[in-house]
Amino acid sequence: MTELELAGQVVELVRRLGGPGAQADVVVTRADLALTRFANSAIHQNVAESTVGVRLRLHIDGRTAAGSGSVVAADGLRALVERTLAAARLCPPDPGWPGLTAPTPVPAAPPVDEATAYAEPDQRADRVGAFVAAAGGLSTAGYCRTAHRSSAFANSAGHSAYGSSAEAAMDGIARSGGADGVARFAADRLSDLDGAELGAHAAAKAQAAADPVELPPGRYEVVFEPAAVADLLQNLSFYGFNGKRYAERQSFAEPGAAQFDRAVTLVDDPLGASGLPFDAEGTARGALTLIEAGTTRAVAHDRRTAADAGTQSTGHAVAGGATWGPMARNLRLSGATAGPASATGRSTTGAAAGAVVDADTAALVTGVRRGLLVSDLWYTRVLDPKSLVVTGLTRNGVWLIEDGVVVRAVRDLRFTESYPRALGPGAVLGLGARAVRQPDRVDGAWWSAPSVRLASWHFTGGASG
Amino acid sequence: MTEFDAATAAVQAALDAGARYADARVMHRRYESMTARNGDVEELTQDESIGIGVRALVGASWGFYAVPDLSDTAARDAGRRATRTAMASGRVPGPPVDLVPAEAVTASWASGCQIDPLGVPLSNKGDLLVDATRTMAEHGADLAEGLYQIWDTSKWFVSSEGHRIDQRIRECGGGISATSIGDGETQRRSWPSYRGQYGTTGWELVESLDLAAHAAQIAEESRALLTAPLCPSGETDLILGGEQLALQIHESVGHAIELDRILGWEAAFAGTSWLDLAQLGSLRYGSELMNITIDPTIPGALGSFGFDDEGSPAVKRDAVRDGRWVGVLAGRDSAAMASLDYGGSVRADGWARLPMVRMTNVGLEPGPHTLEEIIAATDDGVLMDLNRSWSIDDKRLNFQFGCEVGWEIKKGRRGRMLRNPTYTGIGPLFWRSMDMLSGETVSWGTPNCGKGQPGQIGHTGHPAAPARFRNVRVGVSA
Numbered sequence: 001m002t003e004l005e006l007a008g009q010v011v012e013l014v015r016r017l018g019g020p021g022a023q024a025d026v027v028v029t030r031a032d033l034a035l036t037r038f039a040n041s042a043i044h045q046n047v048a049e050s051t052v053g054v055r056l057r058l059h060i061d062g063r064t065a066a067g068s069g070s071v072v073a074a075d076g077l078r079a080l081v082e083r084t085l086a087a088a089r090l091c092p093p094d095p096g097w098p099g100l101t102a103p104t105p106v107p108a109a110p111p112v113d114e115a116t117a118y119a120e121p122d123q124r125a126d127r128v129g130a131f132v133a134a135a136g137g138l139s140t141a142g143y144c145r146t147a148h149r150s151s152a153f154a155n156s157a158g159h160s161a162y163g164s165s166a167e168a169a170m171d172g173i174a175r176s177g178g179a180d181g182v183a184r185f186a187a188d189r190l191s192d193l194d195g196a197e198l199g200a201h202a203a204a205k206a207q208a209a210a211d212p213v214e215l216p217p218g219r220y221e222v223v224f225e226p227a228a229v230a231d232l233l234q235n236l237s238f239y240g241f242n243g244k245r246y247a248e249r250q251s252f253a254e255p256g257a258a259q260f261d262r263a264v265t266l267v268d269d270p271l272g273a274s275g276l277p278f279d280a281e282g283t284a285r286g287a288l289t290l291i292e293a294g295t296t297r298a299v300a301h302d303r304r305t306a307a308d309a310g311t312q313s314t315g316h317a318v319a320g321g322a323t324w325g326p327m328a329r330n331l332r333l334s335g336a337t338a339g340p341a342s343a344t345g346r347s348t349t350g351a352a353a354g355a356v357v358d359a360d361t362a363a364l365v366t367g368v369r370r371g372l373l374v375s376d377l378w379y380t381r382v383l384d385p386k387s388l389v390v391t392g393l394t395r396n397g398v399w400l401i402e403d404g405v406v407v408r409a410v411r412d413l414r415f416t417e418s419y420p421r422a423l424g425p426g427a428v429l430g431l432g433a434r435a436v437r438q439p440d441r442v443d444g445a446w447w448s449a450p451s452v453r454l455a456s457w458h459f460t461g462g463a464s465g
Numbered sequence: 466m467t468e469f470d471a472a473t474a475a476v477q478a479a480l481d482a483g484a485r486y487a488d489a490r491v492m493h494r495r496y497e498s499m500t501a502r503n504g505d506v507e508e509l510t511q512d513e514s515i516g517i518g519v520r521a522l523v524g525a526s527w528g529f530y531a532v533p534d535l536s537d538t539a540a541r542d543a544g545r546r547a548t549r550t551a552m553a554s555g556r557v558p559g560p561p562v563d564l565v566p567a568e569a570v571t572a573s574w575a576s577g578c579q580i581d582p583l584g585v586p587l588s589n590k591g592d593l594l595v596d597a598t599r600t601m602a603e604h605g606a607d608l609a610e611g612l613y614q615i616w617d618t619s620k621w622f623v624s625s626e627g628h629r630i631d632q633r634i635r636e637c638g639g640g641i642s643a644t645s646i647g648d649g650e651t652q653r654r655s656w657p658s659y660r661g662q663y664g665t666t667g668w669e670l671v672e673s674l675d676l677a678a679h680a681a682q683i684a685e686e687s688r689a690l691l692t693a694p695l696c697p698s699g700e701t702d703l704i705l706g707g708e709q710l711a712l713q714i715h716e717s718v719g720h721a722i723e724l725d726r727i728l729g730w731e732a733a734f735a736g737t738s739w740l741d742l743a744q745l746g747s748l749r750y751g752s753e754l755m756n757i758t759i760d761p762t763i764p765g766a767l768g769s770f771g772f773d774d775e776g777s778p779a780v781k782r783d784a785v786r787d788g789r790w791v792g793v794l795a796g797r798d799s800a801a802m803a804s805l806d807y808g809g810s811v812r813a814d815g816w817a818r819l820p821m822v823r824m825t826n827v828g829l830e831p832g833p834h835t836l837e838e839i840i841a842a843t844d845d846g847v848l849m850d851l852n853r854s855w856s857i858d859d860k861r862l863n864f865q866f867g868c869e870v871g872w873e874i875k876k877g878r879r880g881r882m883l884r885n886p887t888y889t890g891i892g893p894l895f896w897r898s899m900d901m902l903s904g905e906t907v908s909w910g911t912p913n914c915g916k917g918q919p920g921q922i923g924h925t926g927h928p929a930a931p932a933r934f935r936n937v938r939v940g941v942s943a
Contacts, residue, residue, distance in 0.1 A: 035919050039730045042559025046550050047529040047919065049817045051516070070514040070533035083511060090587035092506045092595060121528070121553030129557045141733035143918050173733045180732075248608055249646045322508035323500045378736075381854040383867050383887070384650045389943045391856045391865050391887075412858060414865060414889070416943045441920050460941050461863065461889055 003028040003152035004162050006054065006072055011154045013081040014058055022085070023100050024058040025155035027280060027319075028072075032117065032148045033443065036124035038172075039141040041132045043125060055280070055319055056084050064094040068319070098303035100157040101282040101313075109163040109277040113189040117148035117166040127170060127195035134199030135174040138206055142172025146190055147443035153282040161284075163276040167446075168193050169439035173396060174202040179212060179409065181205025181354075182376055182396035184227050186439035186446050188274040204354035205375065209397040212409035214462050221371030221429070222457040223364045223401065230438040230447035231377040231392070232419055233266070233331040239385045240420065241268075241290045241298075243305035243316070244325025250385045251299065252420045258295045259420060261428035263336070266291040268300065268328035270315075273437065275330065275444060281317040288314050290328065294425060302326040329445035335360075336431040336450070352406040355399045360432030361451040366404040367430060368453065372413075373399040373406055383416070391416045391460070414461035422454055429453040468493070469631070471535040472623035475519045478544030480625055484521035484551065486564065487544065488624035490774060491517045491535060492816035494616060497583060499590060501611040504599030506591050516816035521547035525562045526554035531817040563801035565808055567777050569627030574771025575634070577764055578667035582615040582637040585668045597641045597676040604684035606643035612661055613639030613671055614912065616924075620774075628776035636767060636924060638663030638910055639671045643684040645691050652690035652884060653869055654683035658708045658851055663910030663924070666765045686870065689882060696871045696886040698940035702843050703888055704836075704933045706850025709868055711828070711909035711927035717892040718750075718757055719827040719925065721861035722784050723810075724795040724803055726822075735916050736859025739892070740790065742803055748790040751896030754832055754932075757785040759794060759810065761825035766926035767910030768826035770812075775820055777809040784827065788897070796822050814921035821917055828928025832902025836931040839901045846874040847939055849886045865889040865941060888939045895934060903930040 001009075007026040014024040034048035054077065055068040067084035069076060124144040132140050150164040168190040173180045182205065183198035224232075245251040252259070270285040271277060277285055281303050289297045301309065302317035305326055316326035355373060356362045365373060380392030391414065398410040421427070432450030440446055472489040479487035496512040516533035517540055528551030530543045594611035601609030615637040622630045640661025644653045653659070656679040664670050705713065725731055726738045740748070761769050761779040772778055775797055784792040795803070796811035799822060813820040840848065854867035871886030872879045906928050914923040 033919065036554070037918055038557060039732055040559060040728075041557070043526060043554040043557045044559055044730055045529070045819055045821075045918075046527060046554040047531075047819050048546065048550055049518075049531040051531070051533050051817060065509045065511070067510070068512045070516060080513070083513075087509055087511055087587055090591070091509055092591055094506070096505075121550045122556065125553045125556040132557055139729070139732075141729065143733070145918075171733065175732065250608070250644070250651055320508065320510065378859060379856045381856045381867075383854050383885070383943075386646065386651050387649055387943075391854065391867075391941075393856065393858045393863065395859055412863075414856075414858075414863060416865070416941055418943050421943075441918070458943055461865070464863075464891065 003030060003150055004160060007152045007154035010054060010056055010077055010081060011156050013078060015156060017081055018060050018085050022058055022060040023156050024056060025100055025281060027055045027151060027153050029053050029149055029151040034121065034124065035143050035145040036121065036128055037143045038128050041140045043128055046121060054080060056080055058084055058088055059097050060085065060088050062093045063088045063091040064097055065091055096304055098307040100155045101159050102157055103159040104284060106161040106278050106284045107271065107286065109165065110271060110274050112164050112166045112274060116146055116168050116190040119146040119190050123190060127193055130195030131172050131199035134196040135203040138174040138176050138203050140172055140174050140199065145169045151276050153278055155282055159282050161278045161282055163278060165274045165276055165444065167274055167443045170195065170198055171439060172198060172202055174206040176206040177210050179206055179209035180396045181209055182227060184438055186437045201357045204357060205397050208352050208354035209409045212411040214411045214464060217459045217461050219456045219458050221368055222454050223361060223368060223371065223373045224452045225361055225375050226436040226438055226449045226451060227376040228374050229333060229449035229452050231380050233333060233447045233449060235380060235388060235390055235419055237328045237331055239382060239388050241300050241328055242325040243299045243301040243309065246299045247305055247308050252386060252388055253296050253299050255296050255298060258425060260291050260294040260423050261425055262294040263428040263431055264291050264294050264423055265334040267332050268330055269332045270330040272330065272332060273446065279315045279317040280319050280321065283313045283315040283317060285315040300326040300328040331447050332435060333449040335433045335435050352399055352408050355397065355406045360434050364430045364432060364451050364453040365401055365406060368401040368404060371401045372410065373401055388419045389416065390419055411462065413459040415458055416460040417458045422457060427455045429455050466535065466537055468535065468621040469623060469629060471517055471540040472621055474537050475517055475540040475544035476623050476625050478541035479519055479521040479548045482545045482548035484523050484548045486522040486625050487519060488775060489517055489519045490813060490816060491621040492618060494618045494815060495583060496616050498614040499594060501594035501598045503602045503609050504595055506595060514815065517543055518813065518816045519543045519547040520819065521551045522562060523548060523551035524555055525558050525560060526551045528554055529819045562798050564797040565800045565806055567797060571629045574632045576665040576769065578635045580668040582635065582668040583617055593676060597680045600677060600680035601641065601643040601684040604681040605645065605688040606684040607646045608644035609684065611641045611676065622776055624776055630772050630776055632771050634665055634770060635667060636663060636665050637668060637670060641676050641680060643687040645687040647691040652687050653853065654687040655851055655869060656683050663767045663912045664765045665767060665769045690870065690884045693882045693884040696847060696883040696940045700936045700938050702846030702933060702935055703937040703939060704839055704843060704846060704848040704874065704931060706931050707905065707907050707929045708909055709850050709852050710932055711929035712852045712855055714828060714927050714929055715911055715925060716855055716857045717861055717864055719824040722793045723822045724793045724799040728799055728802060734918050739860040739862045746791055749788055750785045750790045750893055751788045752899045753788045754899055754902045755785050755788045755896055756830040757827060758830060759784050759792060759825055759827055763826050763908055763926065766826045766908040767912065767924050768824060768926035773809050774812045775808065780809055794822050794824060812923065814923060818921050823923040824914065824925040826908065826926035826928065828908065829930065831904035831906045831930055834901050834903050836903050836905060839903060839931060839933050840874055840879055841877040842901060843874045843933060844876055847883065847886060848872040848874055848879060849888065862892050864892065885942065886939065887941045888937050889941050890937055898935040899932050900935055901933040903932060906930045
């Protein structure tokens with residue numbers, strides 16, 4: 001039975017068991033997820049799963065409940081409907097129920113690469129092998145992942161939709177004398193992942209990160225590589241451009257206000273890569289500009305937050321959204337349309353050679369009189385959601401830049417910084433031209449960004465405290 | 466076909482396909498959560514998931530495959546695929562893999578439960594959250610939130626060595642939080658902690674928390690915090706409440722003693738550890754007051770079980786004794802690689818996830834003092850409690866934690882409230898500065914411990930009590 005048939009069957013069961021007044025939306029997803037993980041230059045964990053899940057949300061007699069399950073046999077579906085109906089009837093009234101998505105066109109999703117969707121474990125292992133070999137004897141660790149989702153939506157208002165997606169990602173480090181270098185990339189096609197290229201990048205950066213010195217805490221100008229910028233995008237999305245947090249006045253976002261530097265244009269673009277063309281409520285997904293040339297333009301909405309705000313859903317409903325709010329999870333920070341395209345001189349020297357692996361970053365580095373090049377951020381946690389003050393650490397390589405040249409490796413630093421303030425008017429001194437797609441921890445989400453040069457970043461502690 | 470039949474078929478198929486060892490876990494988990502906000506139920510979610518995960522070892526390489534289907538055909542196919550995946554792992558092989566011996570037992574185990582949490586009427590559970598959140602809203606909270614979560618997990622484990630174990634573990638818990646929103650920041654107070662307290666118990670745990678009785682106070686405190694003085698910056702004596710100390714243990718001891726991290730298996734993601742196995746038994750981790758145990762046998766604690774997810778029985782062990790590092794959290798393969806003779810700390814987040822080294826109950830043995838004695842003995846310091854943010858480096862050394870609330874301590878007395886309290890330090894230096902420890906121990910439950918790729922959420926327990934640490938850097942801000 002297809003996903004769409006299963007979803008329709010659940011809608012029909014709700015109608016039969018709950019009566020004509022019961023409103024239901026149903027998502028059925030089959031997923032083939034596989035992840036080949038390596039450490040100490042060997043594959044040590046290699047997993048795959050073939051799963052199916054049904055998620056039902058229903059509203060009856062003014063009350064709402066949600067249920068989900070992995071049993072798609074007839075008795076399993078009936079049990080899901082029965083227990084969700086029973087739960088809804090025992091719930092207090094839900095005056096904020098926004099109603100169901102009416103039948104509306106849903107765009108075609110980008111085509112799925114079949115070779116990625118049905119990749120064999122040998123294919124992932126071979127990419128891992130290439131990464132390991134390219135690291136030239138350095139110890140390596142990371143993963144190669146493939147994911148395929150096939151998903152259908154149906155509701156009792158007569159709306160239905162279908163889509164599928166495939167994604168491949170590789171994320172690895174090379175280790176040299178206690179210093180790590182990282183390479184990370186997500187793509188629609190497994191064939192676009194070049195294990196050898198990624199392994200060589202990680203190794204070059206690891207070797208350049210050797211013998212780090214400790215720097216005193218303080219404010220430094222920084223060049224963030226795409227992996228570090230991805231963390232900024234995630235936190236801006238979850239805490240700032242979330243329609244529920246915005247309604248609760250917990251967000252910094254002020255649509256219409258010039259809150260960011262003019263260089264910043266941020267778009268959620270779920271169909272800019274392989275992805276499902278509808279959200280958890282069946283609303284069509286599409287591009288949403290969150291920041292345009294520094295001015296906040298929008299926050300993400302699902303049907304519930306949109307109804308509260310007197311607007312339309314932007315297609316960002318997720319399971320559990322009543323609690324967590326709508327999420328934008330495919331952010332693209334636009335690169336510079338003009339500006340530094342290539343370095344005019346050397347950007348590294350001596351032992352730090354290899355710290356810069358692309359022309360974009362090299363060009364940004366050449367403009368820095370004294371600052372830090374940061375590859376990656378780690379364990380970032382929010383101290384205050386409204387100002388979006390975040391603490392975290394650098395990871396996988398930090399280097400000191402002097403007079404436009406990376407001169408030496410630096411030990412990891414802790415920072416405490418307000419992300420909107422760090423990207424505020426006048427604070428962005430440069431962007432690379434090429435955005436690099438960074439995988440999320442979960443397939444289907446990604447963060448695409450170029451390298452970014454910021455005027456100031458507040459490092460509040462060194463590696464030794 | 467029973468669950469044991471499915472697991473047995475999967476293991477046999479894995480062996481037939483070439484595995485030298487295989488095990489299989491059938492898991493059936495029912496989950497329920499409810500959230501409430503400002504006097505209304507916000508979301509009710511129920512989930513039921515059933516499936517089988519098979520692990521196969523071929524040569525020195527592991528493979529794992531999972532499906533939500535317990536038919537004989539599906540189970541056998543999963544076993545074969547696990548072996549095939551292990552063979553693919555062999556294309557980039559590692560060192561030889563051994564498993565420390567584990568007695569092949571046939572056993573059943575169930576956690577204690579007085580009131581079946583899924584049997585409590587939803588209306589009662591909803592009323593509890595609605596009443597508490599309404600009270601918080603009436604007492605000044607801009608955002609009054611309540612939550613409970615319930616997991617009811619049955620699992621059946623079979624290994625090619627002859628294990629045949631079934632367990633039923635019921636877990637639940639909940640809590641409330643009040644947030645007040647100012648012009649430029651928010652302040653939050655929670656009870657008994659943010660997102661609640663959890664255990665391997667029945668609904669009696671949630672009843673014992675008496676959420677409604679604490680609602681008004683935390684709402685008023687969250688409002689008062691908006692205008693409270695900032696936590697001062699500098700070095701001072703720090704007193705941590707038990708809930709925050711539980712998180713401190715989790716992050717700076719629990720993760721650091723995970724053997725997979727020490728061996729580098731998590732290097733690219735969760736990270737490694739500052740600990741070196743060559744120093745096991747000799748390294749001074751903390752002061753002599755520091756006695757940390759790994760104890761999955763604590764009745765009702767969230768990290769308790771009868772057997773871990775590769776069939777090792779629950780056993781209490783020392784991790785730190787009199788301040789010296791003496792033990793690790795291990796699995797059968799990691800232990801063998803480290804020339805240790807015990808596993809016992811391997812668990813999987815559901816049938817579709819690979820079992821891996823996880824914390825069980827990792828906590829402090831009680832100390833000789835009380836919180837009031839500690840305050841009375843402190844001339845100048847800050848008391849902080851209830852975690853608000855946590856961050857620690859990939860070696861589990863450099864940490865910075867934020868708490869919901871601080872109190873000034875002057876001349877042995879608790880003074881005014883302080884807002885935005887944070888503290889930072891280096892794990893072993895911090896633990897060596899602990900000079901007073903209370904005996905008012907609570908086994909705090911952490912139901913959201915993330916680890917692994919694909920991601921897994923672990924449930925861990927942390928016995929902890931208030932303690933004092935000397936000369937700690939506090940008041941870090943942006």
